[in-house]
Every structure is written in C-alpha cells, then in structure tokens.
Amino acid sequence: MEFLWTGSWILVLVLNSVPIQAFPKPEVSQDKSLHNRELSAERPLNEQIAEAEADKIKKTYPPESKSSESNYSSIDNLNLLRAITEKEKLEKEKQSIRSSPFGNKLNAEDVDSTKNRKLIDEYDSTKSSLDHKFQDDPDGLHQLDGTPLTAEDIVHKIATRIYEENDRGVFDKIVSKLLNLGLITESQAHTLEDEVAEALQKLISKEANNYEEALDKPTSRTEYQAGKIPEKVTPVAAIQDGFTNRENDETVSNTLTLSNGLERRTKPHSEDDFEELQYFPNFYALLTSIDSEKEAKEKETLITIMKTLIDFVKMMVKYGTISPEEGVSYLENLDEAIALQTKNKLEKNSTDSKSKLSPVPSEKSHEETDSTKEEAAKMEKEYGTLKDSTKDDNSNLGGKTDQAKGKTEAYLEAIRKNIEWLKKHNKKGNKEDYDLSKMRDFINQQADAYVEKGILDKEEAKAIKRIYSSL
Amino acid sequence: MARCRGRVLLALCAALVAGGWLLAAEAQEPGAPAAGMRRRRRLQQEDGISFEYHRYPELREALVSVWLQCTAISRIYTVGRSFEGRELLVIELSDNPGIHEPGEPEFKYIGNMHGNEAVGRELLIFLAQYLCNEYQKGNETIVNLIHSTRIHIMPSLNPDGFEKAASQPGELKDWFVGRSNAQGIDLNRNFPDLDRIVYVNEKEGGPNNHLLKNLKKIVDQNAKLAPETKAVIHWIMDIPFVLSANLHGGDLVANYPYDETRSGTAHEYSSCPDDAIFQSLARAYSSFNPVMSNPNRTPCRKNDDDSSFVDGTTNGGAWYSVPGGMQDFNYLSSNCFEITVELSCEKFPPEETLQSYWEDNKNSLISYLEQIHRGVKGFVRDLQGNPIANATISVDGIDHDVTSAKDGDYWRLLAPGNYKLTASAPGYLAITKKVAVPFKPAVAVDFELESFSERKEEEKEELMEWWKMMSETLNF
Numbered sequence: 001m002e003f004l005w006t007g008s009w010i011l012v013l014v015l016n017s018v019p020i021q022a023f024p025k026p027e028v029s030q031d032k033s034l035h036n037r038e039l040s041a042e043r044p045l046n047e048q049i050a051e052a053e054a055d056k057i058k059k060t061y062p063p064e065s066k067s068s069e070s071n072y073s074s075i076d077n078l079n080l081l082r083a084i085t086e087k088e089k090l091e092k093e094k095q096s097i098r099s100s101p102f103g104n105k106l107n108a109e110d111v112d113s114t115k116n117r118k119l120i121d122e123y124d125s126t127k128s129s130l131d132h133k134f135q136d137d138p139d140g141l142h143q144l145d146g147t148p149l150t151a152e153d154i155v156h157k158i159a160t161r162i163y164e165e166n167d168r169g170v171f172d173k174i175v176s177k178l179l180n181l182g183l184i185t186e187s188q189a190h191t192l193e194d195e196v197a198e199a200l201q202k203l204i205s206k207e208a209n210n211y212e213e214a215l216d217k218p219t220s221r222t223e224y225q226a227g228k229i230p231e232k233v234t235p236v237a238a239i240q241d242g243f244t245n246r247e248n249d250e251t252v253s254n255t256l257t258l259s260n261g262l263e264r265r266t267k268p269h270s271e272d273d274f275e276e277l278q279y280f281p282n283f284y285a286l287l288t289s290i291d292s293e294k295e296a297k298e299k300e301t302l303i304t305i306m307k308t309l310i311d312f313v314k315m316m317v318k319y320g321t322i323s324p325e326e327g328v329s330y331l332e333n334l335d336e337a338i339a340l341q342t343k344n345k346l347e348k349n350s351t352d353s354k355s356k357l358s359p360v361p362s363e364k365s366h367e368e369t370d371s372t373k374e375e376a377a378k379m380e381k382e383y384g385t386l387k388d389s390t391k392d393d394n395s396n397l398g399g400k401t402d403q404a405k406g407k408t409e410a411y412l413e414a415i416r417k418n419i420e421w422l423k424k425h426n427k428k429g430n431k432e433d434y435d436l437s438k439m440r441d442f443i444n445q446q447a448d449a450y451v452e453k454g455i456l457d458k459e460e461a462k463a464i465k466r467i468y469s470s471l
Numbered sequence: 472m473a474r475c476r477g478r479v480l481l482a483l484c485a486a487l488v489a490g491g492w493l494l495a496a497e498a499q500e501p502g503a504p505a506a507g508m509r510r511r512r513r514l515q516q517e518d519g520i521s522f523e524y525h526r527y528p529e530l531r532e533a534l535v536s537v538w539l540q541c542t543a544i545s546r547i548y549t550v551g552r553s554f555e556g557r558e559l560l561v562i563e564l565s566d567n568p569g570i571h572e573p574g575e576p577e578f579k580y581i582g583n584m585h586g587n588e589a590v591g592r593e594l595l596i597f598l599a600q601y602l603c604n605e606y607q608k609g610n611e612t613i614v615n616l617i618h619s620t621r622i623h624i625m626p627s628l629n630p631d632g633f634e635k636a637a638s639q640p641g642e643l644k645d646w647f648v649g650r651s652n653a654q655g656i657d658l659n660r661n662f663p664d665l666d667r668i669v670y671v672n673e674k675e676g677g678p679n680n681h682l683l684k685n686l687k688k689i690v691d692q693n694a695k696l697a698p699e700t701k702a703v704i705h706w707i708m709d710i711p712f713v714l715s716a717n718l719h720g721g722d723l724v725a726n727y728p729y730d731e732t733r734s735g736t737a738h739e740y741s742s743c744p745d746d747a748i749f750q751s752l753a754r755a756y757s758s759f760n761p762v763m764s765n766p767n768r769t770p771c772r773k774n775d776d777d778s779s780f781v782d783g784t785t786n787g788g789a790w791y792s793v794p795g796g797m798q799d800f801n802y803l804s805s806n807c808f809e810i811t812v813e814l815s816c817e818k819f820p821p822e823e824t825l826q827s828y829w830e831d832n833k834n835s836l837i838s839y840l841e842q843i844h845r846g847v848k849g850f851v852r853d854l855q856g857n858p859i860a861n862a863t864i865s866v867d868g869i870d871h872d873v874t875s876a877k878d879g880d881y882w883r884l885l886a887p888g889n890y891k892l893t894a895s896a897p898g899y900l901a902i903t904k905k906v907a908v909p910f911k912p913a914v915a916v917d918f919e920l921e922s923f924s925e926r927k928e929e930e931k932e933e934l935m936e937w938w939k940m941m942s943e944t945l946n947f
Binding site for chain 2: 415417418421460464
C-alpha cells in the first residue's frame with residue numbers, strides 16, 4: 001500500500017503548498033458569515049436540499065451527504081451568473097450512456113437527445129417548488145433560500161450546462177466574457193476550467209453510476225453509496241481550499257482521514273470505483289469478473305493501484321504539470337489497454353467506445369502508446385497467472401514476480417523484434433503486408449507443439465498466443 | 472519543461488500500474504530453481520544478451536526468447552530427458568528450420584556435458600541470441616551461414632549436473648561437484664568405447680568408421696548408458712552431422728581425436744586418419760581466441776603439463792587418455808567430425824567474467840562454424856538421377872570413409888591438397904574422381920553411379936551389336 005501513502009503524501013504536499021484561488025473575493029465579511037455558516041454540521045435539511053438542487057446534482061444523492069460538502073465563500077460576478085441563468089433549465093435525467101471524458105467533448109460526440117429533456121415528473125414536491133423559486137430570481141445570484149451562490153455552485157452550474165448542451169463552447173463563451181471584462185485573470189480562467197471539468201466528471205460519473213446500478217448488482221453499490229459520497233467529495237473540497245479560511249490542519253487531517261479510511265476498507269473498495277470508473281469501464285468489468293471470494297486480495301490491490309493512479313493524474317492536472325487533456329488521454333490509453341485484455345480474456349466486444357478514443361491518444365505520444373502495449377501484455381501475462389494461481393504463499397512473491405516480470409518483458413521484446421524484422425523483410429520482398437493471421441496460426445501451432453514436448457509450459461504458451469492475437 | 476516532467480510522471484504511473492499488477496499476481500515457475508535463493512539480476516546488455524548464469528528455467532526462457540524473436544529461422548526441440556527429467560533442449564537455426572535441405576550440411580555445438588563446466592553452456596546461449604540478432608541486422612556472414620547450414624545448439628547435455636554445481640553457495644565451486652549426471656555417471660566416459668575396436672581393426676584389418684552399425688538396439692538395451700548418453704547417440708544416428716564441437720572447462724585448449732591412447736599409456740600422441748584436417752579445424756577455433764592461442768600463456772595450474780599444446784590445440788591422447796568419450800564416438804560411429812574445446816581454466820568462474828569469455832570466444836565460435844564449408848561435397852545419384860543413400864565416399868590415402876545421407880548428399884572435410892575421391896555403393900560400379908581442394912570453399916563433386924544390372928544390360932547390348940555386325944559381314 002505504499003503507493004497510497006505516496007499518493008496521499010503528495011496530496012498533502014500539494015495542498016499545503018498551493019492554495020488555489022479561482023475567483024476574486026470582493027466581500028470578505030460576507031465570506032466569513034457564509035463560511036462560518038457552512039462549517040456547521042447542523043444545517044437545516046431544507047437548506048441542504050436546496051443547495052443540492054441548485055448544484056444540479058442528481059437527486060439520487062441522499063440529502064444528508066451534502067453536509068460535508070464544502071462551499072465557497074466567494075461571490076461571483078453578475079455577468080457570469082446572468083449568462084448562466086439565462087440559459088439554464090432545471091433538468092435531471094437518468095442517463096443511459098456513459099459519455100467520454102470531458103476532453104473529448106470538444107468533438108461533440110454522443111449527443112443524446114434525452115439530455116435536453118426537462119424532467120419534472122420524477123421529483124418530489126419540495127423540489128418543484130424550489131424550482132419555481134429559482135426561476136423567480138432574476139439575476140441568479142442567490143440560492144433558493146436567498147443565500148448568494150457560492151463559487152462551487154457556479155462551477156456546477158456551468159458544468160451542468162456543458163453537460164446538457166454537450167457543448168464545451170458554453171464554457172468558452174463565459175470565460176472569454178469574463179476575461180474580456182478583466183474580471184478574472186488567465187490563470188484563474190485555467191483553474192476555473194479545472195473546476196468545471198471536475199464538476200463535469202462528477203456529473204458524468206453519477207450518470208454512469210445510475211446506469212450501472214440499474215444493470216449490475218445493486219446491493220453492494222447502493223449499500224456503500226451513502227458512505228462513499230462524503231469521502232469522495234471531501235478531497236474535492238479539500239483541494240479547493242483557497243476559498244475557505246479553513247485551517248490547514250483540518251484539511252490535512254481530512255485528507256489523512258480519507259486515506260486512512262481508504263486503507264482500512266477492504267470490501268468497501270468497490271465504492272471508490274464509481275467516480276473513477278468513468279475512465280475505466282473495462283477495468284470495472286475486469287474487476288467484477290474476478291471472483292471476490294477467492295481473490296479478494298488481488299481485487300483490492302488492483303483497485304488500490306487504479307485509485308492511486310487516478311489520484312496521481314488528478315494531482316498532476318491540478319498542479320498544472322500536465323493539461324487535463326493529457327491526463328485524460330493517458331487514462332484513456334490505460335483503459336484501452338485494459339479493454340484489450342478484457343476483450344481477449346473475457347471475450348466481450350467493447351471496441352465501440354475504444355475506437356472513438358483511439359484517434360486522440362495515438363496522436364499524442366507514441367511512447368505512451370507503446371508503453372501501454374507493453375503494459376497490456378504485461379498485465380495480460382499477470383492476469384493470466386492471476387487467474388490460474390492457486391497458491392496463497394506470499395513469501396515467495398518477491399523473487400518469483402521479479403523473474404516473471406523479466407521473462408514476460410523478454411518474451412514481449414523478442415516478439416516485438418520479430419514483428420519488426422518481418423515487416424522490414426517483407427517490404428523488401430514482393431508483399432507489402434506480411435500475413436499476420438498466418439503468423440498467428442503458425443505461432444499457435446508451434447506453441448502447442450512446444451507445450452506437448454515440454455519446451456514451453458502452458459502459461460507461457462497462452463501468454464504468447466494472447467500477445468500475438470492482440471496484435 | 473512541465474510537459475516533460477508530466478510525461479516522466481506518467482511513465483512512472485505506468486510503471487506503478489504494472490508493478491501493482493505484478494504485486495498482486497503470483498508467478499508460477501516450472502521447474503523452480505533449487506534451494507539457495509539467488510537474487511536474479513537482469514544484466515541487460517546489448518540486444519537482449521544477459522551475461523549471467525542461466526539455470527534450467529532461465530535457459531529455457533532464453534531459448535524461447537530467441538525463438539520468439541527469430542521464428543522464421545529457428546526451432547526448439549528436445550532430444551530426450553535427463554535422468555531427473557529435464558529436457559535436453561536444442562535450438563536449431565536455419566533458413567528452413569526443421570527441414571534438412573539436400574546438400575545443406577548439419578552442425579552441432581554441445582555444451583556443459585560436465586555439469587560444473589559452465590562457460591560452454593552460457594556461451595552457447597549467448598551464441599544463439601547473437602546469431603538471431605546478427606541475422607536480423609543483416610550481418611552477411613551470419614546470414615550466409617544460416618542460409619547454407621543447419622546449426623544445432625545444445626547448451627547443456629547435463630542440466631542435472633549443472634543445477635547441482637550452481638546450487639553450491641558462494642563463488643568458489645568444487646572441481647567435481649556437478650560434473651557427472653544425476654546417476655553419478657561421467658558422461659564423457661560413458662559412450663561405447665569404439666576406439667578399442669578401431670585399434671584392433673587397425674592391427675587385424677577392419678573398418679574404422681560407422682562401427683555402430685546394427686548396434687542401435689544394443690544401445691537401447693545397454694543399462695550402463697545414461698539417458699543423456701542414449702539421447703545423444705540417437706541424435707547422432709538420426710541427423711547426418713558433419714561437424715561438431717563439445718565445450719568443456721578446466722583448461723584452455725582445442726582438443727582433437729583420438730582421445731584414447733593406442734597403447735593404453737597415459738599420454739601418447741594418437742593420431743586419427745584425418746589428423747591433418749583436425750589440426751586445421753582445431754586451429755580454426757583456437758586462433759580466434761586470444762587467450763587460447765597465446766603462446767606465452769602460463770598454464771592454468773602451476774604443475775600442468777601442457778607440453779602437447781601447439782597453437783592452442785592438442786591431440787587428445789597426447790594430452791591425456793580419455794576412453795569412452797563423445798568426441799571419438801562421433802568420429803567412429805558417424806560422419807561427424809568433433810573436437811573438444813576447453814574454454815576456461817576455472818570450470819565455474821564468477822558470473823562477472825562471462826561477458827569477457829563471450830568476447831574471447833565469439834569469433835572462434837563463428838569461425839569454427841564456417842569450417843563446415845570446406846573440403847568436398849556433392850551428391851551421389853544413379854543414372855536416372857535418383858539419390859543413392861548410404862553410398863561410401865572414400866579418399867585415397869585417408870583411411871576413413873564417409874557415407875551419403877538420405878538425399879544422396881555427402882560432405883567430406885579435407886585439408887587443402889589433391890585427392891582422389893571414390894564413390895561406391897552395393898550393386899553399383901564405383902567411380903573415382905580427382906579433386907583439387909582449396910582451403911575454402913568446398914568443392915562440389917557429384918557422382919552418377921551405374922548399377923551392375925545396367926552395366927550387364929549394356930554389355931549385352933554391345934554383344935548383340937557385335938554379333939549383328941559379324942553376322943552381316945559374314946552373311947550368316
């Protein structure tokens with residue numbers, strides 16, 4: 001679990017060193033009152049519901065979960081809000097598709113007509129009344145109960161808008177207006193972009209959650225949803241620390257609590273998947289296919305690794321080391337690799353979404369793609385041994401896994417060289433493309449023959465065949 | 472700058488994921504290494520040659536890697552199993568692996584027959600990888616070699632012994648531990664002693680080649696033969712090997728037949744009929760090894776008697792008598808010419824020295840391989856063009872014959888000179904041809920043999936013609 005510690009340690013560092021400020025704070029006193037008010041755990045239920053509605057978050061969230069969500073104490077500018085409220089409609093949907101990460105929103109794919117539907121019927125009476133209240137508010141500066149909108153609210157509104165319109169241009173328009181008016185700086189615009197992106201992700205993940213909930217095992221998930229939400233939201237809040245006067249200690253302690261909580265949990269790991277799983281649909285499928293009873297430990301470790309990885313990427317995006325697009329494309333690459341494994345191993349056809357995603361990563365960095373392939377084969381190999389493992393002996397892990405890793409690397413490298421040489425060799429000849437399927441057949445045949453003769457063991461043969469079939 | 476950092480971190484994450492997966496996974500190693508957990512260091516040098524000792528699993532992996540990289544020109548097979556059940560693995564490199572192309576000579580390298588003589592084993596693994604790499608790089612010498620030869624490499628004939636030797640703790644390995652196979656049999660004393668028979672035949676008359684005719688069954692039933700020995704004997708009988716080398720350790724010299732002294736004394740130069748070509752072959756190896764061929768080299772051990780060493784070569788008997796060895800068995804039971812190469816003063820040197828052993832020997836190994844394309848080669852066919860298998864090719868002045876293989880193809884290694892070659896087969900009339908043999912390449916000489924019956928027919932026809940002519944002339 002060292003990864004997790006490193007991750008959380010870095011998280012802590014970042015939080016301590018970078019107070020992120022997205023919006024200017026014109027009125028400090030008001031901030032304080034708001035802030036103090038929001039810190040109280042004893043907020044009236046109605047208020048919380050109102051806030052939840054204003055944020056345009058799905059109603060499947062249990063109301064009490066909102067208590068731990070932090071709110072910004074800063075006030076946004078009039079123009080921004082006006083622009084939003086003009087366009088805003090109160091909508092909620094149950095989405096049935098999992099959309100691609102926001103970076104691909106630029107391509108304006110996956111336009112679903114259902115997004116534009118106004119869902120009025122499905123909500124309880126209190127909400128509809130609140131809707132009315134909201135619409136009465138001309139400048140949109142205030143929440144349903146009259147309190148001014150917080151920055152987070154705004155972010156969420158923008159995110160929702162983008163989600164509904166499926167058009168990133170909304171954001172661009174708003175931001176350009178703000179920039180032109182000199183109300184925000186470039187860096188603030190970037191940070192706003194990040195916030196909106198994250199809010200968008202949340203939205204998407206919630207959509208995905210509901211969809212999966214409907215399809216898959218409902219029990220484990222709904223069970224944990226309540227507990228999961230506050231934990232998930234807390235780091236978001238913690239990161240957007242710049243808006244609050246919260247003590248750093250509190251933030252740190254929250255973070256630590258979070259990571260401790262994550263660590264202590266064994267079964268509850270599944271609940272963490274929800275938000276991140278928008279990036280890893282195939283990973284989730286893979287997870288579910290692992291028998292929880294038999295290989296709980298492996299499952300847990302896999303989940304932890306994925307979580308840590310996602311945290312890292314988030315960290316880097318937040319820190320500005322990489323752009324969100326890069327982070328997303330990296331995660332897409334990873335998911336692609338997982339997709340390959342899943343496809344081969346579980347024989348599911350999950351290529352639809354992948355084909356959409358693939359143009360983007362391939363243009364990005366070839367190193368990443370190559371390493372993904374290698375990873376893919378590595379994971380392939382290890383997944384194969386994982387499935388067939390019957391031993392519980394952990395003491396031998398160290399030396400043996402080193403050897404396994406080295407062997408797989410060596411085999412992969414050898415196969416790569418072979419394919420390269422064959423390609424080059426055949427170019428000189430008459431054929432343009434060497435016959436991959438013939439090669440595959442030949443390799444399959446040879447591998448089987450070798451297993452029979454005791455030259456290869458079954459695992460190796462399987463791995464080799466898989467590597468070739470994934471080419 | 473931030474971008475670069477980002478990518479580095481991304482790569483780190485990739486490694487994390489991979490590492491994480493591996494942590495969760497449990498590897499299953501077949502034939503798990505024996506006790507004495509050796510931390511495996513991957514000294515990845517150029518082109519995937521890792522200069523470290525390979526235990527049995529690693530040996531297998533290394534060969535599989537070569538095959539995976541060069542599937543078009545390689546094939547792995549096994550000639551049998553050791554006493555403890557380890558496969559006696561061979562990797563074959565050829566432009567058509569698995570197939571004997573008529574006219575293509577067959578070569579073999581065998582290493583680690585004594586389990587504790589480890590350098591040969593490793594050199595052969597390195598060689599396999601090297602040949603594959605160089606072939607793909609387009610190295611002309613290697614490409615031509617692989618296209619014109621069928622190269623068989625058996626890194627270890629005694630994997631059981633090696634495991635025993637390698638399992639010893641510490642760097643200093645005992646002179647004897649792991650030498651013999653798991654039954655305690657010294658494989659290089661275990662082959663049928665054909666030298667004895669030859670020496671008798673020399674005195675009383677009799678053949679000095681292919682002395683194992685009809686003895687295959689005897690071999691199988693002989694309980695004294697180790698499974699490794701039996702496997703190799705079958706291997707030699709099945710494939711028409713032309714040239715071979717047997718890699719050992721404990722000294723630095725290229726040793727050629729005969730190994731067993733004629734008179735039975737401890738040291739005596741015991742030349743075989745092909746002494747000239749053998750000296751040339753041995754020199755072809757030693758001269759490319761700077762240490763082996765160094766005339767001023769001090770002996771491996773202070774009191775060693777290396778008086779028989781000339782240019783890094785020695786006659787077997789002159790050095791010390793070895794009965795029942797594999798080298799002489801090759802020469803006396805088949806067409807294959809084999810020498811014994813001692814690669815290192817220390818039988819099981821430290822791992823760090825392996826790379827330098829490779830550097831010292833790689834040119835020798837290639838040079839020796841090329842020797843197969845020397846002398847005379849060709850086909851023995853009948854008048855209809857059908858191949859005649861098992862025809863005898865004898866050389867005037869050299870009391871040692873070779874035979875043609877299934878496709879009628881033969882190869883006769885000869886030192887430069889003028890020779891008379893005779894091809895003969897039962898039921899056929901022998902044909903003799905004069906050949907001038909250069910140092911290299913091999914001269915092609917084909918024979919078309921006329922069978923007796925054909926000859927009779929011819930003679931009959933001739934007779935009929937004469938009778939016709941006579942009768943016409945004399946009018947009867």
